[in-house]
Amino acid sequence: MRIHFNGAAQTVTGSQYLLEVNGDRLLLECGLFQGHRKDTYQTNLHFPFEPDSLNAVILSHAHIDHSGNLPNLIKQGFEGKVYATPATADLADVMLQDSGHIQQADAEFVNRKRAKRGAPPISPLYTQADAAEVASHLKGIPYTQTFEPIRGVQARFEDAGHILGSAAIVLDIEEKGRHFRLWFSGDIGRERLPLMHDPVLPQQADLLIMECTYGDKPHRDPEEAYIELRDTIRRTVARKGKIIIPAFAVGRTQELVYCLNRMVSEGDIDPLPVFVDSPLAVNATRVFQKHADLFDAETQEFVRNGTHPALSFPQLTYIQSVEESKALNERQEPMIIISASGMAENGRILHHLRNNLQNPRNTVLIVSWQAPNTLGRRLAEREPVVRIFGELCERRAEVVTIGGFSAHAGQNLLVKYAQASQTFIQKLFLVHGEANAATALTARLKDTGFKDIYYPPKGSFFEV
The missing domain is CATH 3.40.50.10890 (Rossmann fold)
Structure with a gap:
């Protein structure tokens, strides 16, 4: 198996991780990159893979930095299913159409200024109509129910406690006679957060891809x-x-x-x-x-x-x-x-x-x-x-x-989250966090006995 870290790698935006397993391609997350406006358009427009080469997509939750580039993915040729919890599917439909409306409005605003100086117009990344197309690809799967997104992979969602419908993505993988479990945390919520259940902690995870947004600070009650x-x-x-x-x-x-x-x-x-x-x-x-x-x-x-x-x-x-x-x-x-x-x-x-x-x-x-x-x-x-x-x-x-x-886990809960599978974890990848957060969390985790901790840069990949 190969894991490509295409987004929210050494930063906190544009979540996107590509898995190559048994000759198939599975994308975890398809988020919009958000940053300096002059950089974001090109970054979001061009994928580091051919969209029509993907077999399936799985979403952890509906926030735009995790789901927001799905309309563009489908516009460029992706024809498969996008798996999510039912609540995430409903929220994603609402949020993506709103995002499409914003993309159009922003393009119209920019084009008025460009017209005044004789510059050619730009096109929105996608439109509200493009975003509405995503709904036909969304497939809602309840928490804990097993499904098979690609060959040799049994998947399920566990409650991440971040926002309504948010989930960790659990993949039980069989490849070339090997069996192992990859646990992708998505965005981890907090304990005792209003409305939401507490996050489900990893169970028997061999590989853990974990967010580290607040890896450098604990949260207050x-x-x-x-x-x-x-x-x-x-x-x-x-x-x-x-x-x-x-x-x-x-x-x-x-x-x-x-x-x-x-x-x-x-x-x-x-x-x-x-x-x-x-x-x-x-x-x-x-x-x-x-x-x-x-x-x-x-x-x-x-x-x-x-x-x-x-x-x-x-x-x-x-x-x-x-x-x-x-x-x-x-x-x-x-x-x-x-x-x-x-x-x-x-x-x-x-x-x-x-x-x-x-x-x-x-x-x-x-x-x-x-x-x-x-x-x-x-x-x-x-x-x-x-x-x-x-x-x-x-x-x-x-x-x-x-x-x-904050709806993100603080440092103490992140350590607790990783420790829940410490005796099983072979490799731990920190994503969705800035360098200072990753450095501080890495030090805490090493103090508890973790060894193989990685903070992969955008565009890198690992063979497992």
Whole structure:
């Protein structure tokens, strides 16, 4: 078997791993690479293999950095099945069509500028119609059910606890008389995370491909993040301000809504208007409600004992139209606005920031990791002046960062995850992490007795 590390290798974006087994080709993940805009288009456009040579694809979850280049893959000739859990299949359909809409809108914006200087137009990476084609390739497989994506490989999904439907991909492989198990972690969630079950730990894995996003730091208890959020809301409401939260539409938004529901239901905060202003988040939340049976025991109990579903309560409004979104700017009373994107790079959150950033009564709440060179990172670093829609904007609002809402495992859980199969693991590959995270985690793992640990660069491959 040969493993090609084509994406999320020595970085945290564009997940893509190609397995060659028994003469067949199986792709794990097909994510969009996200980074400097001048580099991303070409990187995403060209695959390091012929798409029509693939036999099958397996997705760990629906986040765009793991699924977002599927429309382009199919557009370029892939005709096989894309296996995922049913919840991931539903979320991927919603998210990919939204991504296609963004690709089109971005191309139109760029082409208006190019036309002014006489430059030829560019084409979007793919369109919303291209993205809609993915649904016919998706095949939902429930957790723990065995399926055979290619010859000699028995696969199953185990709950990764990251977002709804997220999974580790377990491959029991028979090749040339050898039998071994490859366990691909996908994105590992956290223990005691709202809504989600705890991650299932590896069992008898001979080869482990494991994410290391937060390999250099442990996370604080999620309940501490809940308290920080509560105190931030109380403080902002006391000065009659608004709380503006850039949040990823899938996963983080639903987690925040659940926490706010708890706070109001348990009397931790006084009721106030909460708006989720993101069409994608609204559609994704419908998928969450459709698959509510996947929620953890705590959430199920909350729904049974409370008067409101987990992702709905009287003060909460999901906004779809642009007109409703604009109307929020006219309202002056304290409120919470949750809007995409999570790194404040595009979408409606930019309008909310432009309209509220200069008011010292308001708070901008950062609840996720912010990539370098993004508006979210500049806000998290408390820059006094930022650029929005090409114009300079003075930041007078308070900025609060809460790290405890991360849906990725911290260092301690990553060590625990690997140790669950330590007596079986022959090779451990660290992916989906920057160098400092991989270096720190490698040191911790070696202290516990691991030896064959690799941090493969993009474009490399290993023979097994």
